[in-house]
Amino acid sequence: MAKKRLLEAINKINFDGEKAFIPYIMAGDGGLNSLKTKLLYLQDLGATAIEVGIPFSDPVADGPTIQSAGERSLANGTTLRLIMKEIESFYEVVKVPLVLMTYYNPILSYGLKKFAVDCERIGISGLIVPDLPIEESDTLRMELASTDVALVPLVSLTSPAERIAKIIASGEGFIYAVTVNGITGVRDGFDEQLKQHFVSLKEKSPIPVLAGFGISTPEQVVNIGALADGVIVGSAIVDAFHQNDLSKIQALIQASKKKVLN
Amino acid sequence: MVNLRDESRAGRYGRFGGQYVPETLMKALNELELAYNNAINDPTFKEEVDYYLKDYVGRETPLYYAERLTKELGGAKIYLKREDLNHTGAHKINNTIGQAVLAKRMGKKKIVAETGAGQHGVATATVCALFDMECVVFMGKEDIRRQELNIFRMELLGAKVVSVDQGSGTLKDAVNEALRYWVSNVEDTHYILGSALGPHPFPQIVRDFQRVIGVETRQQILEREGKLPDAVVACVGGGSNAIGMFHPFLEDEAVALFGVEAGGSGITTGLHAAAVASAKEGVLHGAFMYILQDDDGYIQEAHSISAGLDYPAIGPEHSYLHDIGRVKYTSVTDLEALEGVKLLSKKEGIIPALESAHAIHYAVRLAKEMSPEQILVICLSGRGDKDVQTVRDALGGEQ
Numbered sequence: 284m285a286k287k288r289l290l291e292a293i294n295k296i297n298f299d300g301e302k303a304f305i306p307y308i309m310a311g312d313g314g315l316n317s318l319k320t321k322l323l324y325l326q327d328l329g330a331t332a333i334e335v336g337i338p339f340s341d342p343v344a345d346g347p348t349i350q351s352a353g354e355r356s357l358a359n360g361t362t363l364r365l366i367m368k369e370i371e372s373f374y375e376v377v378k379v380p381l382v383l384m385t386y387y388n389p390i391l392s393y394g395l396k397k398f399a400v401d402c403e404r405i406g407i408s409g410l411i412v413p414d415l416p417i418e419e420s421d422t423l424r425m426e427l428a429s430t431d432v433a434l435v436p437l438v439s440l441t442s443p444a445e446r447i448a449k450i451i452a453s454g455e456g457f458i459y460a461v462t463v464n465g466i467t468g469v470r471d472g473f474d475e476q477l478k479q480h481f482v483s484l485k486e487k488s489p490i491p492v493l494a495g496f497g498i499s500t501p502e503q504v505v506n507i508g509a510l511a512d513g514v515i516v517g518s519a520i521v522d523a524f525h526q527n528d529l530s531k532i533q534a535l536i537q538a539s540k541k542k543v544l545n
Numbered sequence: 546m547v548n549l550r551d552e553s554r555a556g557r558y559g560r561f562g563g564q565y566v567p568e569t570l571m572k573a574l575n576e577l578e579l580a581y582n583n584a585i586n587d588p589t590f591k592e593e594v595d596y597y598l599k600d601y602v603g604r605e606t607p608l609y610y611a612e613r614l615t616k617e618l619g620g621a622k623i624y625l626k627r628e629d630l631n632h633t634g635a636h637k638i639n640n641t642i643g644q645a646v647l648a649k650r651m652g653k654k655k656i657v658a659e660t661g662a663g664q665h666g667v668a669t670a671t672v673c674a675l676f677d678m679e680c681v682v683f684m685g686k687e688d689i690r691r692q693e694l695n696i697f698r699m700e701l702l703g704a705k706v707v708s709v710d711q712g713s714g715t716l717k718d719a720v721n722e723a724l725r726y727w728v729s730n731v732e733d734t735h736y737i738l739g740s741a742l743g744p745h746p747f748p749q750i751v752r753d754f755q756r757v758i759g760v761e762t763r764q765q766i767l768e769r770e771g772k773l774p775d776a777v778v779a780c781v782g783g784g785s786n787a788i789g790m791f792h793p794f795l796e797d798e799a800v801a802l803f804g805v806e807a808g809g810s811g812i813t814t815g816l817h818a819a820a821v822a823s824a825k826e827g828v829l830h831g832a833f834m835y836i837l838q839d840d841d842g843y844i845q846e847a848h849s850i851s852a853g854l855d856y857p858a859i860g861p862e863h864s865y866l867h868d869i870g871r872v873k874y875t876s877v878t879d880l881e882a883l884e885g886v887k888l889l890s891k892k893e894g895i896i897p898a899l900e901s902a903h904a905i906h907y908a909v910r911l912a913k914e915m916s917p918e919q920i921l922v923i924c925l926s927g928r929g930d931k932d933v934q935t936v937r938d939a940l941g942g943e944q
């Protein structure tokens with residue numbers, strides 16, 4: 284089945300001359316009962332989609348901010364099962380596409396087949412599994428085949444051209460382009476080759492290319508956004524929710540709303 | 546007969562193994578695999594590794610007939626493979642020498658490593674001094690507390706030791722942090738993983754560099770006894786000394802192989818590091834294998850008196866060897882391991898590492914059930930100097 288929901292949401296916003304903006308939040312940080320409120324808040328601010336992080340005991344792809352958020356969430360007793368139940372309880376009122384970001388082991392433990400079925404039932408639009416490179420993704424991909432849940436692949440600055448071609452060919456929803464060699468987190472500088480990297484990715488990819496990892500300020504949203512079809516902001520959003528500093532979140536989303544000439 | 550070498554896809558041992566890592570690392574893993582395959586086909590690579598193993602590490606290590614221990618137990622004839630006599634006091638250096646020579650070939654001058662007991666950290670810091678490489682070692686804060694002197698050793702050797710406070714502050718968290726560091730510094734840094742774990746090609750590389758243990762043992766016992774041993778016992782943390790010892794014997798079906806995991810306070814207490822006993826499989830640190838985890842797929846803390854066995858999983862090749870029944874995996878508790886330390890110290894004048902003491906205790910049980918014509922080999926993976934404080938605290942003055 285062609286994966287449509289996520290792709291169409293991003294295409295629509297790009298068609299309107301805006302960049303896609305996907306905030307990341309850690310489910311269960313601040314209590315699982317705050318999840319719905321946060322999702323609706325971000326939806327009302329105009330998020331294109333929302334990435335919902337599933338906490339894990341061993342988050343190797345995450346930097347200190349998201350690690351800490353995950354630890355707080357785990358300390359609250361959050362599990363993937365509880366998150367799925369919670370989303371099921373309100374999914375009809377959340378219109379913005381939800382993308383789950385989870386490490387592989389929690390979904391292996393949940394059962395891949397059951398996970399695919401449940402994601403489809405509660406309206407999940409995409410999955411990002413940071414420790415599942417294309418070589419290992421066939422099993423999950425097959426379970427998702429009959430759903431509208433896109434398996435969003437990551438490309439890194441280190442991915443050689445022939446890998447990038449393979450990743451793009453299997454890509455669903457959008458291509459998640461990692462903008463730094465490293466883990467999630469806040470950063471100042473960006474690689475100079477970044478621009479060339481995005482030009483080449485956008486040339487090759489039939490689906491939108493979004494930039495993520497290390498994007499934390501409105502200026503970066505504008506600058507990196509200009510290279511890509513949109514941005515994903517994680518640590519800065521997680522931090523702002525944790526500090527209860529909602530103005531930061533508004534500024535970040537606003538930055539993506541500046542009309543751009545394509 | 547079962548297929549002992551099911552590597553139908555590179556990096557897979559039956560269902561186990563694989564490369565479950567962030568995309569950023571895939572290029573480095575592929576390059577490492579290529580460089581490694583290239584190296585093992587180059588005779589000068591093996592020559593260089595062998596040179597350092599002989600003149601620097603002190604190989605080959607003796608296969609020592611433990612006569613007093615044998616008489617005391619009245620069962621099988623017991624031999625000890627003396628990996629404790631290696632430079633730095635454990636088998637870990639077999640692997641770090643090999644990987645450092647490989648890193649040198651790859652033109653990488655920076656090394657990152659994790660360590661649990663500190664043995665692998667010391668062995669890594671040692672080869673970095675030897676080859677003039679920059680060295681960063683991640684170590685859990687709990688382990689730093691348990692193995693204080695090893696931090697000083699690593700620093701004396703010129704390494705930077707970074708304390709890991711996240712999670713349980715033990716070996717698994719140190720691996721997470723080392724992987725994160727590698728993701729961020731992948732262009733100029735090689736990761737020397739310390740056990741038969743992690744994404745492909747690490748389990749294979751570590752096993753190949755540790756195989757020297759089993760290759761020597763096989764030859765030594767044939768020279769000495771004119772036949773192969775009836776049983777071989779090794780302790781299993783991630784599984785590097787055990788796979789190195791077992792691998793050359795896999796096709797000798799008459800040789801029974803026993804891997805001993807840390808039973809901690811006892812399997813029924815839940816406070817242990819026996820991943821096979823827990824019978825749950827999953828993905829951690831890049832590989833599919835047996836792992837201690839809860840029903841939600843969260844990795845559980847391992848518990849053992851020995852920091853080197855305090856890892857919540859058993860490497861992918863061991864997971865496979867368990868599945869096909871070629872190796873029998875069992876466990877020994879903290880208290881039993883302490884008995885093993887006392888016994889070998891008193892009977893043979895050898896203070897073993899707490900890790901190795903797990904193998905000793907199980908071998909004692911096994912030897913008693915065997916006949917004097919039979920031969921049992923124990924892999925004495927390391928010496929106990931690093932553990933005397935822990936052992937003294939645990940025994941509380943009693944000897």
Ligand SMILES: Cc1ncc(COP(=O)(O)O)c(C=O)c1O
Pocket residue numbers: 635636637661662663664665739740741780781782783784785786787852853854898900901926927928
């Ligand atoms: C002396 C000794 N034996 C055994 C181990 C366990 O590791 P592995 O299972 O990789 O041999 C360690 C780990 O630090 C060790 O120091």
